[in-house]
Amino acid sequence: MDGTAPRKLKVATTSLAGCFGCHMSILDIDERLFALLEKVEFDRSPITDIKEVGQCDLGIIEGGVCNAENVEVLREFRRRCKVLIALGACAVNGGLPAQRNTLSLPLILQEVYRSEPGARYGLIPNDPELPLPLNKVHPLHEVVRIDHFIPGCPPPADAIWKVLTGLLEGKEPALGHGLIHFD
Amino acid sequence: MNATFTLDGRPVAFSEGQTILQAAVAAGAYIPHLCFHPDFKPHGSCKVCTVKVGGRHAASCTTRATAGAVVESDTPELNAERRALVQMLFVEGNHFCPSCEKSGDCKLQATAYDLGMSTPHFDHFYPDRPVDASHPDMLLDFNRCILCSLCVRASRDVDGKNVFALAGRGIRTRLIANSRTGRLVDTSFSHQDKAAHVCPVGVILHKRRGFETPFGSRVFDRKPISARADSTAEIAAVEADGS
Amino acid sequence: MPSKVRNAPDPAQAAATAMARHRHDPLELLQMLRDVEEACGWIPPEAIDCIEARLALPRAKILGVASFYSFLHLKRAGRYRILFSDNITDRMLGSLGLLDRMCRGLWVERGKVSEDGLVSVDTTSCTGLCDQGPAILVNGLAVTRLTERRVDDICELVRDEVPPGEWPADFFRVEDNIHRRDALLGTPWLPGRALEAALARSPEDLVAEMKASKLRGRGGAGFPAGLKWQACREAPGKARYLVANADEGEPGNFKDRVLLANAADAIFEGMALGAWATGARRGFLYLRGEYRFLLDHLEAVLERRRAARLLGESILGREGFDFDVAIHVGAGAYVCGEESALIESLEGKRGTPRNRPPYPVTQGYLGQPTAVNNVETFAASCLVALKGGAWYAGIGTPESTGTKLVCVSGDCEQPGIYEYPFGVEVRQVLADCGARLTQAVQVSGPSGATVPAAEFGRRLAFEDLPTAGALMVFNERRDMFEVARNFVHFFAHESCGFCTPCRVGTSLLRNMMDKLANGHGSPYDFAEIGKLNLLLQSMSHCGLGHSACNPVLGTIAKFRGAYQRRLAHEEFEPAFDLDRALAAARQMTGRDDAAAHVRPETEETA
Structure with missing residues (x-):
């Protein structure tokens, strides 16, 4: 990427509308993580607990975009990271959260907070701390430009490893049979 | 059976009346396809089997084989175009593979793998397509329909029942069941019908059997679709097993 | 209930009548469904019950056919169904503003049926009245030259539930607007004269004359008509069929409409010539649904021709020369203008184009050899029969012989039909129709070519600008995007x-x-x-x-x-407005704080 000095690549990761399963898969790289850490340095990530993303070479994002906060975080990643990777089924096509997309949001909120037994007299939460949901859940590429995609629920650790090492070597990552899967 | 054409430089023998894809399948050569099934008359709607014949695009399932024809199939250009078609099919419906009973046995998914599709690329339509669980043995999940018409053809031509038909037009084209209520339970459909065993994707499903084989060890998990001489027969065998 | 509502017809009775009228022939399914729609204003499930039972057709198949065509409704539609033609030329004449006005006047949301079931207002593809738009269809009938005044009048008529048949006749007046006549429109038609000339010689001679004329298909594709007739004649089959394609769906085209209104005799005579040449005994005229208003006129012409022995058995007394024409009416599907889709539709199916080859000329209607020609081609064939192939070939250019009806619409003083010998320059057409400050013309329709001012020296001809006829004119104020x-x-x-x-x-x-x-x-x-x-x-x-x-x-x-100009952003942007995508949630929660909004990207980066 940079090519001149053996500078460590800065990598940020986050989960939007995801379950952190893809992050578990990153950890599943196992002992190869040590080899990876010789070449990369983690910025904002659940691994470092850094909350603000700095200027990075690579951003890895799990989960789709389901609310206002997701939008802000994703845009921030796009601004700060040279290369963005959509990691996992939800980031790639909306995944499980996007299965609400055929229902109207008001109907969903009504059903969940007002109509359910036990919540009949409830209110739809309106605390400003809570991110507002979007009408639909979107995969990342419908909101910002995405450079690479690693599908899977979760993607295999080997697929993540292959893409990361490929990118480190400056190659266009291609997953072959067994590593590319959608389930 | 002496005449041949070349497919990516290799000779393929064909008999009179065969189409390019029919001859290729018979010869064990792979051309990506979804709406084609060797038991049925070629249909030509998915266009994934498009090849170049003498430099011109043509759907190989419906194009007659001719002696000496020069057919290109496995080229970066054609595979990129096929990938775009498969991506179109993914955004047109609701394809959530992690929760699909057919994942791993699905030809759409396997073809996507084989074409190196890592993203649906286009903006999703997210259509509203309610499932039909009315039938005691079978489930219809229209979210995954790619409108290949194989069930329509199987029910009409083999089962003699006309359980399925296509309705609507354009992007609103949809599969319907033949009953006044529109529900499958009110048709004459049976899990033993040919039409119950030809769906290349996860629309027509046998109830209570969806996860008999775990993810990871299904037909296309074990071997890519391009490495299987007759993936269609193989999936059918999996489905017939135990039904 | 409003007083003027007529009794809704019994769906079962409507279906029975429709089936009887079409001899209970399943090939006529689309025509039956059209009849039920006309009788009931939609296709009720009870009508489908009857058709399913009597014709032994799968219900799903009937539904599949009905749902393919825009003008057939499987859900209860308004008693008044108003469709605004939505071609760009209608829009340039203010159709969208008039549509809004009508929706306001009738208290109805576009695309929905009013709550009392009275009316629906929506758009439809070009209705072929671009020279006298904005145009609408009211229960399938064309209303032209819409103005605010006319919209208000229509709102009142609808609210008072006056049946469209009792509306002022002027609303439904369709002008021919022929501004230039040449060989085709300038020749006075004496029914039978071209047939007599053809019958004086052999079918082979007629085919030879057609080939010598080098007459090419007028639908835009330009296939030589003589070759098509010869191929149909020589193809093996149990029967042969002729089809006149009057499914003029390409936006901006309306010359078929004018020919059908003005020269129906020439079209049917051309079909009889085709029958003589090919040996066909049955022909169809596929009339687009939008031209339903021409049906009675066309049926009357057919009757007159039968009475004059120009159709039917032993035409002009020639033993064994039997040929008749049936009119099939479409139901709102542009794709049926494609000849193999048209044949599917003729067979009462969904209008899906077939895999080709085989081409219709060898395997068309019912799998038999079928020649599908544009109505203008059939009309022009009369000139060939009358005056000879060589005479005809002398008109136009060597590769594009004869004349062409050009349909001019858009920004000009005199929209309408102009007949020119092939080879006319775009510039000439623009001068003749009074177009000024022209930025571009669209030749042949959306599937044709966009021609900018610098290329107005180009010619309408198969070798330069092939055309089905349409020539839409856009002046400098128009936005080509x-x-x-x-x-x-x-x-x-x-x-x-x-x-x-x-x-x-x-x-x-x-x-x-x-x-x-x-x-x-x-x-x-x-x-x-x-x-x-x-x-x-x-x-x-x-x-x-x-x-x-x-x-x-x-x-x-x-x-x-x-x-x-449209590329407002340098970087990728979503197709939807992110802040608007939060509007429903804001409304449901009553929130309007800063976090309840997505700021525009530019603000953040500033």
């Missing part, structure tokens, strides 16, 4: 849905053009449109898909600035 966007919407609406690239691709293309129009475009989208265009061209099943990108490619090539 919006022209292309209108055309792209047309193709997405009319895609039959059979093949993946066209079914999905035309809708994707529509969404991308809308994205640009809505101010969300960036160079990324521009590149995507280019890629999609190539895919549609190379992978689609039929001409609709192949040409769906023509208006975009044409305007991009010639009017790039119109697109460049």
Whole structure:
């Protein structure tokens, strides 16, 4: 990427509308993580607990975009990271959260907070701390430009490893049979 | 059976009346396809089997084989175009593979793998397509329909029942069941019908059997679709097993 | 209940009548469904029950056919069904404003049926009245020259539930607007004269004359008519059929309408000539549903010709020369103008184009040899029979012989029909119709070519600008991007849905053009449109898909600035407005704090 000095690549990761399963898969790289850490340095990530993303070479994002906060975080990643990777089924096509997309949001909120037994007299939460949901859940590429995609629920650790090492070597990552899967 | 054409430089023998894809399948050569099934008359709607014949695009399932024809199939250009078609099919419906009973046995998914599709690329339509669980043995999940018409053809031509038909037009084209209520339970459909065993994707499903084989060890998990001489027969065998 | 509502017809009775009228022949399913729709204002399930039972057709098949055609309703529609023609020429005449006015006047939301079931107002593809628009269809009948005043009058008539048959006749007046006549429109027609000339010689001689005339298909594709007749004649089959294609759906075209109104005798006589040449004994005229208002007139002409022994058995007393014509009416599907889709529709099916080859000329209607010609081609064949192939070949250019009816609409003083010998320059047409400050013309319709002012020296001819007839004129004030966007919407609406690239691709293309129009475009989208265009061209099943990108490619090539203006952003933007996507949640929670909004990207980076 940079090519001149053996500078460590800065990598940020986050989960939007995801379950952190893809992050578990990153950890599943196992002992190869040590080899990876010789070449990369983690910025904002659940691994470092850094909350603000700095200027990075690579951003890895799990989960789709389901609310206002997701939008802000994703845009921030796009601004700060040279290369963005959509990691996992939800980031790639909306995944499980996007299965609400055929229902109207008001109907969903009504059903969940007002109509359910036990919540009949409830209110739809309106605390400003809570991110507002979007009408639909979107995969990342419908909101910002995405450079690479690693599908899977979760993607295999080997697929993540292959893409990361490929990118480190400056190659266009291609997953072959067994590593590319959608389930 | 002496005449041949070349497919990516290799000779393929064909008999009179065969189409390019029919001859290729018979010869064990792979051309990506979804709406084609060797038991049925070629249909030509998915266009994934498009090849170049003498430099011109043509759907190989419906194009007659001719002696000496020069057919290109496995080229970066054609595979990129096929990938775009498969991506179109993914955004047109609701394809959530992690929760699909057919994942791993699905030809759409396997073809996507084989074409190196890592993203649906286009903006999703997210259509509203309610499932039909009315039938005691079978489930219809229209979210995954790619409108290949194989069930329509199987029910009409083999089962003699006309359980399925296509309705609507354009992007609103949809599969319907033949009953006044529109529900499958009110048709004459049976899990033993040919039409119950030809769906290349996860629309027509046998109830209570969806996860008999775990993810990871299904037909296309074990071997890519391009490495299987007759993936269609193989999936059918999996489905017939135990039904 | 309002006092003037007539008794709704019994669906079962309507179905029985429709089936009887069409001899309970399942091939006539579409015609039966049309009849039920006309009688009931929609196709009630009880009517389908009857058809299903009596014809022993699968219900799903009947539903599949009915749901394919825009003018058939499987859900209860308004008692008044008003459709605004949505060609770009209608829009240029203010149709969208008039549509809003009508919706307000009738208290109805566009695309929905009013709560009392009285009326629905929506758009439809070009109705072929571009020379006298804005035009609408009211319960299938054409109303022309819409003004605010006329819209208000219609609202009142609808509210008072006056049946359309009792509306002022002037509303339904359709002018021919013929401004230039040449060999075809300038020849006075004496029914039978061309047939007599042909019958004086052998069918082979007629085919030879047709070939000598070098008359080419007038639907736009330009296949030599003589060769088609010869191929049909020589193809093995149990029977032969002739079809006159009057499914004039390509926006901007209306010459078939004028020919049918003005020269129906020439069309039917041309069909009889085709029958003599090919040996066909049955013919069909496929009339687009939008031209339903011409049906009674056409049936009357057919009756007159039968009485004059110009149709029927032993035509002109010639033993064994039997030929008759039946009119099939379409139901709102542009794709049926494609000849194999048209044949499917004739057979009472969904209008899906067939796999070709085999071509209709060897395996067409019911699998038998069928020659499908444009109505203008049939009419022109009369000139060949009367005056000889050599005479005809002397008109026009060597590669494009004869004359062409050109349909002029858009920004000009005198829209209408102009008949020219082939080879006329665009510039000449523009001068004749009184077009000024012209920026571009669209030749042949959305699937044709966009021609900028610098190329007005080009000629209407198969070797330069092939055309079905349409010539839409756009002056300097017009936005060529919006022209292309209108055309792209047309193709997405009319895609039959059979093949993946066209079914999905035309809708994707529509969404991308809308994205640009809505101010969300960036160079990324521009590149995507280019890629999609190539895919549609190379992978689609039929001409609709192949040409769906023509208006975009044409305007991009010639009017790039119109697109460049739309690329509001340098970086990729979503196709939708992110802040608006939170509006429903804001409303449900009553929140309007800063976090309840998505700030525009520019603010954040500033």
